[in-house]
Amino acid sequence: MTTISLKDVKKSYGNLRVIHGVSVDIHDSEFIVVVGPSGCGKSTLLRMIAGLEDISEGEVCIDGKVVNHLEPMDRNIAMVFQNYALYPHMSVFDNIAYSLKIAKTSKAEIKQRVQETAELLQLGDYLDRKPRQLSGGQRQRVAMGRAIVRRPSVFLFDEPLSNLDAKLRVQMRLEIKRLQRQLGITSVFVTHDQVEAMTLGDKLMVLNDGRVEQFGTPVELYQKPRSIFVAQFIGSPSMNIVPVSEGHRLPNGAVVDHAVPKPQHTGELSLGIRPEHIDIEPASDVRFLIEMAEQLGANTLIHGVLEGSSAPLVVSLPGLHTLESLDASIGLRFQPENCHWFDTATGDRL
Amino acid sequence: MAGMVERNGAGTIISHVGLIFGIAIVCFPIYLAIVASTVEQKDIVSPPLPLLPGGHFIENYKKALLSGVNIPVWRMLVNSTIMAMGIAIGKIVISLLSAFAIVYFRFPLRTFFFWMIFLTLMLPVEVRIVPTFEVIANFGMLNSYTGLILPLIASATATFLFRQFFMTVPDEIAEAARVDGAKPMRFFFDILLPMSRTNIAALFVILFIYGWNQYLWPLLITTDPEMNTIVMGIKQMFPSGDDLADWPVIMATALLAMLPPVLVVVFMQNLFIKGLVDAEK
Numbered sequence: 278m279t280t281i282s283l284k285d286v287k288k289s290y291g292n293l294r295v296i297h298g299v300s301v302d303i304h305d306s307e308f309i310v311v312v313g314p315s316g317c318g319k320s321t322l323l324r325m326i327a328g329l330e331d332i333s334e335g336e337v338c339i340d341g342k343v344v345n346h347l348e349p350m351d352r353n354i355a356m357v358f359q360n361y362a363l364y365p366h367m368s369v370f371d372n373i374a375y376s377l378k379i380a381k382t383s384k385a386e387i388k389q390r391v392q393e394t395a396e397l398l399q400l401g402d403y404l405d406r407k408p409r410q411l412s413g414g415q416r417q418r419v420a421m422g423r424a425i426v427r428r429p430s431v432f433l434f435d436e437p438l439s440n441l442d443a444k445l446r447v448q449m450r451l452e453i454k455r456l457q458r459q460l461g462i463t464s465v466f467v468t469h470d471q472v473e474a475m476t477l478g479d480k481l482m483v484l485n486d487g488r489v490e491q492f493g494t495p496v497e498l499y500q501k502p503r504s505i506f507v508a509q510f511i512g513s514p515s516m517n518i519v520p521v522s523e524g525h526r527l528p529n530g531a532v533v534d535h536a537v538p539k540p541q542h543t544g545e546l547s548l549g550i551r552p553e554h555i556d557i558e559p560a561s562d563v564r565f566l567i568e569m570a571e572q573l574g575a576n577t578l579i580h581g582v583l584e585g586s587s588a589p590l591v592v593s594l595p596g597l598h599t600l601e602s603l604d605a606s607i608g609l610r611f612q613p614e615n616c617h618w619f620d621t622a623t624g625d626r627l
Numbered sequence: 628m629a630g631m632v633e634r635n636g637a638g639t640i641i642s643h644v645g646l647i648f649g650i651a652i653v654c655f656p657i658y659l660a661i662v663a664s665t666v667e668q669k670d671i672v673s674p675p676l677p678l679l680p681g682g683h684f685i686e687n688y689k690k691a692l693l694s695g696v697n698i699p700v701w702r703m704l705v706n707s708t709i710m711a712m713g714i715a716i717g718k719i720v721i722s723l724l725s726a727f728a729i730v731y732f733r734f735p736l737r738t739f740f741f742w743m744i745f746l747t748l749m750l751p752v753e754v755r756i757v758p759t760f761e762v763i764a765n766f767g768m769l770n771s772y773t774g775l776i777l778p779l780i781a782s783a784t785a786t787f788l789f790r791q792f793f794m795t796v797p798d799e800i801a802e803a804a805r806v807d808g809a810k811p812m813r814f815f816f817d818i819l820l821p822m823s824r825t826n827i828a829a830l831f832v833i834l835f836i837y838g839w840n841q842y843l844w845p846l847l848i849t850t851d852p853e854m855n856t857i858v859m860g861i862k863q864m865f866p867s868g869d870d871l872a873d874w875p876v877i878m879a880t881a882l883l884a885m886l887p888p889v890l891v892v893v894f895m896q897n898l899f900i901k902g903l904v905d906a907e908k
Contacts, residue, residue, distance in 0.1 A: 329802050350808035362799035366821040375817070376807035423807070 278305050279340055279430035279463045281326065286335035288321055288487075295321055297487045298335065306461040308454070310478030312468055312510070318487040319467045320435055326465060327356050327433050339431060350379075354431040355424035359439060361416045363408040363423075369395075370404040373422045380427075394426040397456070414445045421453070425460065432457065432464040438473060450477060471511055475499070483507050501617075505624040508549045508617060514578060517555075517590050520621060521546045529585035531562040537613045545621035552578065552593035554615035561608030565590060570600050579603070664688070664878035671874045683875065691879040696864040700880050703857040706775075707839055708887065710856055713776035714838030715831050722782050723823070726789035727815055731801065741790075748783040752844055760847055770851045779844065785830055792826050793819065832895045836888045857884040 281303040288296035295318045303309050311319045324330040326337055328349035336343050344352050363372050370391055377387045395401045398418040408416055417437060424432060434453070438446045454477055457464050468474055474481050475495045483490040483498065483506070491503040502508035502516070509515040525533045533539070533548065540546070564584035571578040577598040580591055584606055592609065618627040663671055666681030691700045729741050752759070759778045768774030796819065804814045845856040855863060861884060864877050
């Protein structure tokens with residue numbers, strides 16, 4: 278039973294503030310993914326929870342206890358690093374056992390717990406090997422084993438999958454998810470990959486420039502992005518953002534479909550629509566000039582511009598299409614229930 | 628075969644002749660010393676110099692080792708070994724610890740201290756020999772192993788080397804150890820030290836030879852022949868007056884003085900290469 282709560286946590290290096298007050302409550306056994314572009318402060322935030330980085334202002338509580346001034350080992354956390362950080366001169370067994378040795382666990386218990394962990398991670402045959410004799414995926418598992426063997430109350434992951442190839446990444450992603458479910462340990466996972474974030478997290482925290490843009494379930498973030506930033510960051514391919522002028526006209530002069538609910542708002546508006554929420558409607562005023570087609574198998578991404586303007590648009594059509602199989606100019610229909618309105622100036626959802 | 632330049636037969640012969648000639652120039656004096664240590668005194672002093680080994684090898688070396696000129700050579704070998712080991716191990720221990728402090732701890736004036744250590748690179752023993760002698764003499768350390776070893780034990784070079792190595796160790800490893808609960812010294816002994824073993828082996832070779840070859844310092848602070856080291860001891864074997872130098876014994880001593888550094892290089896080279904092969908990645 279472990280909860281984590283951050284209360285207005287800030288971090289500054291000298292005069293440079295990198296985390297601008299993050300507050301969040303993480304419930305027991307929840308899997309939280311912190312996602313954001315590089316340099317947004319997500320790793321710093323994780324390291325502050327771990328105790329590897331000082332907290333400039335605010336409080337980090339684990340199980341209701343302020344841990345700001347506790348050493349990492351006293352916070353009962355375990356961390357998996359991006360480059361695995363295995364001890365190169367120690368065997369897999371010793372790598373996994375090291376924290377137990379320091380905690381002066383008895384030899385018999387160390388042996389038993391390392392064996393258990395190794396079996397859980399299918400590392401049983403590799404216990405005598407050195408890290409350099411292992412493949413990337415195996416090293417990743419050893420790093421996981423090192424974290425699991427301590428039976429910590431919190432798992433922290435710092436982009437642990439970014440050094441693996443695509444196939445292995447998907448496999449390890451599932452494994453991490455399965456392990457976390459099985460062990461029920463509260464986890465915080467940092468990544469810049471939004472697919473990883475969507476698939477792993479019970480809840481996502483989108484971080485931008487040291488601020489929380491949105492915190493919620495993956496579906497919430499996908500269906501109701503709170504800002505243009507979140508809208509474009511979550512989902513692949515990313516959401517189209519089209520500027521809309523006076524009289525709800527698109528850049529090419531066409532009027533947005535009457536079915537689309539329009540906000541009562543003065544000022545510049547932007548319409549957000551995901552590529553998968555656009556249909557072909559031959560009779561529509563909204564004409565689309567096709568420039569390029571990317572065939573993904575199950576669907577095809579069509580890149581182009583709104584006819585009569587230079588506003589780019591991406592449309593995802595089910596099935597396979599080529600430039601030749603489609604007309605150069607097609608009519609589009611934006612699904613009204615899947616349109617998002619944003620204030621262009623602030624980027625906020627309306 | 629893999630060479631970029633095709634060689635014909637004549638080129639190979641010429642380059643080999645050149646190489647063999649060079650080796651001969653280097654090896655000839657050593658060969659002469661070996662010859663001189665196996666003949667009798669009278670064979671050396673009457674020209675021509677003998678060029679083939681004589682039959683007194685065992686006799687000369689026995690004489691050198693057990694009685695020597697002033698003091699038995701085995702005694703000087705023991706002294707030299709203690710001094711060289713003391714200097715090499717002492718330098719490695721001190722520089723490992725100071726590099727550890729400089730790289731992994733943030734304390735006031737850290738950079739200042741680093742540059743102070745670095746500055747001592749410019750002050751070899753010879754420059755500070757008078758004040759150092761004064762200090763050692765006042766501490767009553769003349770004619771002692773402590774006096775031989777202590778002033779030579781601080782090493783800016785080794786500190787700098789270990790600092791550079793520690794900086795290449797990923798921060799994540801130190802952090803992982805911290806999360807695992809290792810306190811700084813535990814991290815040092817369990818992780819940093821084993822990871823540095825190749826560097827330590829390489830430095831040991833260099834520092835052992837440095838210590839072994841010390842001449843001026845032992846000459847200054849050892850007045851008791853019992854404390855002579857072998858490198859300075861060879862010089863002490865030359866008679867001051869009209870006495871005849873006992874060349875066969877001196878040559879035997881010189882060759883004995885060469886032996887330990889050669890053994891260290893040969894033995895440690897194995898370990899060094901093993902270390903390189905074992906190194907991660």
